[in-house]
Amino acid sequence: MANTPIKLLIAASGTGGHLFPAIALAQELPDYDIEWLGVPNRLETQLVPKQYPLNTIAVEGFQQGFGFSSVVILGKLIGSIIKVRRILKQGNFQGVFTTGGYIAGPAVIAARSLGLPVVFHESNALPGKVTRFFGPWCTAVALGFDVAAKYLPRATNVCVGTPVRSQFLDAASNVTLDLPIPDDVPLILVFGGSQGAVAVNKLVRQAAPAWFDAGAYVVHLTGDRDPDANSLKHPQYIELPFYNNMAPLLRRACLAISRSGAGSLTELAVCGTPAILIPYPFAAEDHQSYNAEVFTKAGAALAFKQSELTAQSLQNQVLHLLQSTAELAKMSENAKAIAVPDSAEKLAALVREVVER
Numbered sequence: 478m479a480n481t482p483i484k485l486l487i488a489a490s491g492t493g494g495h496l497f498p499a500i501a502l503a504q505e506l507p508d509y510d511i512e513w514l515g516v517p518n519r520l521e522t523q524l525v526p527k528q529y530p531l532n533t534i535a536v537e538g539f540q541q542g543f544g545f546s547s548v549v550i551l552g553k554l555i556g557s558i559i560k561v562r563r564i565l566k567q568g569n570f571q572g573v574f575t576t577g578g579y580i581a582g583p584a585v586i587a588a589r590s591l592g593l594p595v596v597f598h599e600s601n602a603l604p605g606k607v608t609r610f611f612g613p614w615c616t617a618v619a620l621g622f623d624v625a626a627k628y629l630p631r632a633t634n635v636c637v638g639t640p641v642r643s644q645f646l647d648a649a650s651n652v653t654l655d656l657p658i659p660d661d662v663p664l665i666l667v668f669g670g671s672q673g674a675v676a677v678n679k680l681v682r683q684a685a686p687a688w689f690d691a692g693a694y695v696v697h698l699t700g701d702r703d704p705d706a707n708s709l710k711h712p713q714y715i716e717l718p719f720y721n722n723m724a725p726l727l728r729r730a731c732l733a734i735s736r737s738g739a740g741s742l743t744e745l746a747v748c749g750t751p752a753i754l755i756p757y758p759f760a761a762e763d764h765q766s767y768n769a770e771v772f773t774k775a776g777a778a779l780a781f782k783q784s785e786l787t788a789q790s791l792q793n794q795v796l797h798l799l800q801s802t803a804e805l806a807k808m809s810e811n812a813k814a815i816a817v818p819d820s821a822e823k824l825a826a827l828v829r830e831v832v833e834r
């Protein structure tokens with residue numbers, strides 16, 4: 478039996494922020510037999526590499542209050558727990574890993590009810606409700622930022638950083654910057670999480686002409702739901718709904734304008750990209766502001782509330798930074814100082830310790 482691979486079920490679903498760390502972990506466990514748990518209509522159907530079979534369940538979050546729709550959701554949750562228990566038993570799984578979100582509830586309950594170990598990864602500075610509720614039930618909670626530990630006093634916390642895609646670490650990676658940007662121009666990268674940020678896009682389109690006049694190029698990743706897509710045309714402006722080769726792009730950019738999802742922040746740190754952060758104002762419990770604070774405290778970024786930022790103030794702030802190479806260099810150094818480049822290895826070591834114990 479010594480050579481039988483360990484069977485691990487990874488429950489990660491929904492956004493890039495939940496999926497990329499889990500994929501990075503899976504790639505760090507090549508000797509494991511891994512299957513995925515997701516939902517049928519989210520990003521996992523496109524992003525999870527084909528070698529990991531995808532099991533799907535119907536699960537969604539509870540709304541405020543408890544009405545008829547909550548009863549339906551509760552029914553789905555119970556159905557999901559039963560289905561995950563069946564998957565775990567029939568597949569002889571030895572442990573579960575999750576990055577949180579709605580999928581985590583049935584995964585944790587099913588695994589713990591069968592006595593299986595669970596490692597939960599929470600990438601945000603303010604852990605989500607699901608993490609705060611289920612964290613104490615898990616064998617270990619791996620944290621992206623150590624400040625999160627104070628919100629999880631009853632959980633077994635280990636700070637490991639947040640794993641990034643292999644393109645961020647592998648110098649020999651064949652992931653290259655295939656965009657027409659001259660070598661000697663300042664590049665501003667604008668992106669808004671894995672789904673784009675329409676409000677930021679609007680500000681950027683108004684502010685960008687002055688940046689072009691200052692000689693800068695702008696790569697603008699708009700997401701695929703922007704009603705004004707393709708409305709700005711300029712030879713120094715490249716607009717795309719989504720771009721996959723983020724590592725070379727973040728390394729090349731002298732400044733990023735970004736939301737402050739944990740995944741984006743982790744990549745900014747690993748690449749040492751100075752940033753202007755505009756936390757998504759409607760994120761659950763305003764968690765993106767807590768994430769941004771980790772970076773502003775470290776001197777790695779500036780952060781502005783969306784409600785307080787105008788196109789004019791954004792324009793001026795960027796023009797100021799473009800002229801302050803020393804300030805940008807300091808921010809870059811500070812960003813690198815909070816990066817945890819070997820996070821996937823640390824997380825994999827924790828999973829091995831917990832599952833093979």
Ligand SMILES: CC(=O)N[C@H]1[C@@H](OP(=O)(O)OP(=O)(O)OC[C@H]2O[C@@H](n3ccc(=O)[nH]c3=O)[C@H](O)[C@@H]2O)O[C@H](CO)[C@@H](O)[C@@H]1O
Nearest residue numbers: 492493494495668670671698719720723738739740741760
């Ligand atoms: C709106 C919201 O609540 N978002 C949450 C969601 O992350 P969400 O996926 O929205 O945002 P993240 O910043 O965590 O991750 C975005 C990821 O998408 C990638 N990307 C983006 C644009 C693009 O064109 N190409 C590309 O590859 C980025 O490089 C990054 O890896 O889960 C995160 C982890 O719990 C939270 O911190 C975020 O607050």
